[in-house]
Amino acid sequence: SQTIHQWPATLVQPVGSPLSLECTVEGTSNPNLYWYRQAAGRGLQLLFYSVGIGQISSEVPQNLSASRPQDRQFILSSKKLLLSDSGFYLCAWSVSGVLETQYFGPGTRLLVL
Amino acid sequence: SQQGEEDPQALSIQEGENATMNCSYKTSINNLQWYRQNSGRGLVHLILIRSNEREKHSGRLRVTLDTSKKSSSLLITASRAADTASYFCATSGTYKYIFGTGTRLKVLA
Numbered sequence: 154s155q156t157i158h159q160w161p162a163t164l165v166q167p168v169g170s171p172l173s174l175e176c177t178v179e180g181t182s183n184p185n186l187y188w189y190r191q192a193a194g195r196g197l198q199l200l201f202y203s204v205g206i207g208q209i210s211s212e213v214p215q216n217l218s219a220s221r222p223q224d225r226q227f228i229l230s231s232k233k234l235l236l237s238d239s240g241f242y243l244c245a246w247s248v249s250g251v252l253e254t255q256y257f258g259p260g261t262r263l264l265v266l
Numbered sequence: 267s268q269q270g271e272e273d274p275q276a277l278s279i280q281e282g283e284n285a286t287m288n289c290s291y292k293t294s295i296n297n298l299q300w301y302r303q304n305s306g307r308g309l310v311h312l313i314l315i316r317s318n319e320r321e322k323h324s325g326r327l328r329v330t331l332d333t334s335k336k337s338s339s340l341l342i343t344a345s346r347a348a349d350t351a352s353y354f355c356a357t358s359g360t361y362k363y364i365f366g367t368g369t370r371l372k373v374l375a
Contacts, residue, residue, distance in 0.1 A: 159308075185361065196354065196367040197309075204361055212362070243308055251296060252358035257308035 155180035157260030159244045166265055172217075172231040174261050176244030179225065184246040186227040187255070188219055191241040201226060204249060239265045272355060272366040280374050285342040287369040289355030290335075296358060298331055300340050303352045303368075312340075312353075347375045 156179045168170060178184055178209050185204050189197040199212045201219035209219050220228045227244060244258040272289045279285055297316045302311040315331045315338065322329045328341040331340070337364045342349055350373045355366040 187362070194370070197365040199362055199364075202362050210361070232352055241306075241356070245309075247363075252361070252363060253297060253314055254299065254311045255309075256311065257301075259308050260306070262306070264316075 155246075155256065157244065157246055157256055157258040161261060162259065163222045163262045164264070166263065168236055168265055169233050172229070172232040172234050172238070172263070174242055174244075174263075176227045176229075176258055177225055180244045181246070181248070182224060183249055184225065185249050185252070186221060186225075187229065187245040188229050188245075189243040189245065191243060191260075193241075197243065201229070204229055217245050236265050239263055272353075272369045273283075274369060275367070276370045278372045278374065279345055281345060281347055284347055285349070285371055285373070286331065287340045287347050287353050287371070289338045289340070290315050291355075291357050291364075291366075293357070293359075295333070298329075298338050299356045299358075299363075300327075300329060300338075301354045301356060301365075303354065305351075307330070309354065342371075345371075345373045347373050349373050 159176045187202045188200040191197050202210050203221045206221055214230050218230050242261045245255045247255045295317050296313050299314045300312045302312050313324045313329050315329050326343045331338045352368045352370050354368045356363045357364045
């Protein structure tokens with residue numbers, strides 16, 4: 154069966170510090186991968202998606218970047234965090250092709266102080 | 267901007283009552299999905315309905331889809347306190363999903 158891992162679960166970082174959030178998927182190959190951000194009590198904002206190794210599509214110009222160094226690894230990064238980067242970050246995957254069910258990781262709560 | 271808009275934004279009901287949530291979308295779709303999110307957790311897929319389907323059931327869940335009105339509804343029957351969560355609809359394009367704004371459901375014991 155497929156599983157998705159995301160870490161860390163919680164992170165408190167000072168403004169201006171770097172960020173690296175990691176997401177890995179097991180039990181499937183060539184998945185579509187996604188990073189979302191969710192503000193408290195709000196919907197999901199798609200940040201990045203990837204349909205293959207090294208292929209990253211950015212949805213929102215911002216202080217963040219994403220990379221996919223391996224088929225089932227998706228990394229969200231920032232060189233210098235802003236206060237506005239605080240939020241709940243969710244990684245997800247889906248089978249490539251016609252998009253149907255999307256599977257989410259447990260999320261990372263990021264607080265930038 | 268979010269394609270899906272859900273209403274109500276929040277819903278509070280007594281245990282045992284039915285809960286209905288609605289979702290509207292703007293473009294043509296292949297399918298529409300409903301997800302549940304418990305506080306502080308990731309989303310969990312509940313049910314998917316394809317564009318050629320009008321109604322689908324899964325346990326206490328009933329989903330309807332009206333492509334002419336570009337809308338869907340999720341009905342949870344005989345609600346339980348454990349159903350307290352946020353519920354999101356989502357539609358999918360070629361590579362990405364578009365989520366609605368969500369309905370926060372609170373079921374009172």
